[in-house]
Amino acid sequence: MTKQRPQDAYTNSIESPTYQSASYYFNNADHVKDGLHNRSVPAGRYGRYSNPTWIEVENKLSELSGAESSLVFASGMAAHVTAFLALLEAGDEVVLPSESYRQVRNVFHHILPKFGVVVHEFSIRDSEAFIENVAALRGRIKLVHLEMPSSPHMYLIDVARVRAAVGPDVILTLDSSFSPPPNYYALQWGVDLVLFSATKYLSGHGDIVAGVASGREELIEKLRWYRDTTGPIVDGNTAFLLRRSLYTLQLRMERVNAMGLEVARFLEGHPAVERVYYNGLESHPHFKLAQQYLNGFGGVITFELRMSEEQTAEVVDRLRVPFMASNFGAPHTLIEQSTFFTYFEYSDDELVSIGVPRGTVRLALGYSNEVADIIKDLDQALSHVLSGAGGSAAS
Incomplete structure (x- = not known):
């Protein structure tokens, strides 16, 4: 007897349904090949890897920031940690501002060194001094992480000059939680990966905890593998609430x-x-x-x-x-x-x-x-x- 599978009752809804499923079924072996192996048709696999509601909000976030691709995470810190683990290896040297969010500083000073990452920290109170310090490390550093504005002093960074100082091959990541679009478009200024605590302005209602990474497709795919493996994901309803919030951003x-x-x-x-x-x-x-x-x-x-x-x-x-x-x-x-x-x-x-x-x-x-x-x-x-x-x- 053929099993009856539920279908969407309406296909003409303006707002997409919110997907909460932990699993996704396949009709037969051909469906597995098309949906999972060669991905010629859209199909889910398991709730830790993908969710249609995630995908929709990620597409909207990419459009918002002018990014090639985006990922949503369980929190802003989950986005940060996943990015650093995905992009850094033992022996890599990194730079961050002294004025970075204290939990980000904890990651750089107490977690990444366990994996052999060498950390340099410079203050951005004096923008010229920060750029000089970064430029002195040219040829050594793999990644520069920035935060703009910083809390609590709302300090800024001359991002374009940082990019010029380090050259095109160094990865620039930037926490833009305090200045989301339309206030600031980080990717237009030489940043490779922009990170957000979506708990803040992006969601705007004080009712969810989530994070976002947006940027170059090549980098996002590296983060995706780590997210798939370690599981710092949001549920479908959180993704729906974030998607709803972007209308009024x-x-x-x-x-x-x-x-x-x-x-x-x-x-x-x-x-x-x-x-x-x-x-x-x-x-x-x-x-x-x-x-x-x-x-x-x-x-x-x-x-x-x-x-x-x-x-x-x-x-x-x-x-x-x-x-x-x-x-x-x-x-x-x-x-x-x-x-x-x-x-x-x-x-x-x-x-x-x-x-x-x-x-x-x-x-x-x-x-x-x-x-x-x-x-x-x-x-x-x-x-x-x-x-x-x-x-x-x-x-």
């Missing part, structure tokens, strides 16, 4: 770009604020690079208060609009006192080395909030502590 970025500039200007003019790090402000040390590379500056603002760590905590505690949480790109505004959240394990000397004073705050604007409400809330909290109602302000 440009609208969301336009809104947070406008919000970010307005709030950053307010903070820069407040007497309680020592310094603001936002690429759209002329006071940012890399403002000229921002004008060259970025089409928008996003919704993440880092600022330093003229206050002690305890007084800074009072300010954050008094805020009512933001959630106290670590993330960005979500609908809701989030805030974190950097030395309590990301760097709570760092010593004073370590904080000085990375340029994060005890009064540092990172604000991530959410597009569902109103700028006027955010500014009013910030003003009441800052003014309360500055006035001495919450303690004596630091000189």
Whole structure:
């Protein structure tokens, strides 16, 4: 008796169905040959290797970044680690900025050396010095990993000059989580592989964890083999949610770009604020690079208060609009006192080395909030502590 296989009820749906299957069947030996061996017809094999919903969102991500190919991953860190394992071998030398995301630095300093990779780290605070240091290693390095902008200071890198300094054969990878398209198109500036935490702006709803790698087909295929083997994959529903989110990416970025500039200007003019790090402000040390590379500056603002760590905590505690949480790109505004959240394990000397004073705050604007409400809330909290109602302000 012939088995009856389910068919899609409708074939004219505007939105593709979400595939959740762990396995895919074949009708007969010929189907196996066509679908699996020579791949002359589209066919799934097993849920760790492929999923039609993945494929659709990966195609959209490639179109978004102008990439030849893309892969989705279980997280941004999964995309990073898979890329480095796929592209590096024992004896290879690599470069990364000192200001890279701390977990990426952990990968470079505590994981990759176990496999014989030699790591060089240079600060990007001085862009010229960074390029000189990289150029001095020309002929030795296999890969340069960049992050742009970096957190929390939103530092930038002259990517085109880095490419010129290392030559055409060195692989350039770049974490663009803080500056997705349309704010920045990394692959247009000599980058070979752009990486994203899709948890952030790409998904934009604060409800999924995912990662993306986009770039040259040759490199993506190397990553694919490692993803197939080690399994850092997303499920079909997560891929569907990411696909849905991409429809509104440009609208969301336009809104947070406008919000970010307005709030950053307010903070820069407040007497309680020592310094603001936002690429759209002329006071940012890399403002000229921002004008060259970025089409928008996003919704993440880092600022330093003229206050002690305890007084800074009072300010954050008094805020009512933001959630106290670590993330960005979500609908809701989030805030974190950097030395309590990301760097709570760092010593004073370590904080000085990375340029994060005890009064540092990172604000991530959410597009569902109103700028006027955010500014009013910030003003009441800052003014309360500055006035001495919450303690004596630091000189």
